[in-house]
Amino acid sequence: MKRGASVVIVMCFVLASSAYASIFNSSKQSVYVDSDPKGADVKSNKLPRAATTPTSFSFSKGGDISVTLSKDGYVDQAIVVNRSVTPSFWANFLWAWAFPIGMLVDAASGSMWNYDENVYAKLEPKKIPSESK
Numbered sequence: 270m271k272r273g274a275s276v277v278i279v280m281c282f283v284l285a286s287s288a289y290a291s292i293f294n295s296s297k298q299s300v301y302v303d304s305d306p307k308g309a310d311v312k313s314n315k316l317p318r319a320a321t322t323p324t325s326f327s328f329s330k331g332g333d334i335s336v337t338l339s340k341d342g343y344v345d346q347a348i349v350v351n352r353s354v355t356p357s358f359w360a361n362f363l364w365a366w367a368f369p370i371g372m373l374v375d376a377a378s379g380s381m382w383n384y385d386e387n388v389y390a391k392l393e394p395k396k397i398p399s400e401s402k
Contacts, residue, residue: 296378300350301325302336302388309340309392330379336388343392351385 302311303323311320313336315328328334334350358381361371375381 296330296380297327298330298384298386299325299327300334300336300384300386300388302338304338304340304389305391306340306343309338309343309390312337312339330382330384332379334384338390338392340392342395344395346390346392348388348390350388352382354381355383 301323302320302325307322309322311322311324313326313328313334315334316326316336320326322338334352335347336350337345337347339345358372358375361375372381
């Protein structure tokens with residue numbers, strides 16, 4: 270009986286001392302989107318509805334985030350928001366026996382990622398074909 274309780278205590282300790290990115294970082298983030306000229310339509314795979322620049326929106330971390338900006342008279346611009354692994358994710362390696370659990374939790378929750386907080390695009394005017402004489 271004491272051995273079973275010891276195993277449970279050790280497992281609780283392992284779980285509590287891993288998944289550092291989930292402990293120190295949120296599984297949600299927001300991004301601010303702006304353009305020149307302002308007033309461009311914003312669509313994203315993480316945005317539930319269309320918006321207009323400047324705008325910001327929150328999303329659950331995980332996977333690629335793409336943003337498309339469009340405005341009449343301008344060329345549409347698609348942007349993939351840069352992401353990087355948060356430094357706290359690497360702390361999972363401090364506990365050699367627990368790092369696989371921590372890494373899996375952080376990856377599944379999306380907490381291991383940090384995304385750029387600002388997206389800016391300078392939209393190019395559409396070229397009007399010249400008429401030949």
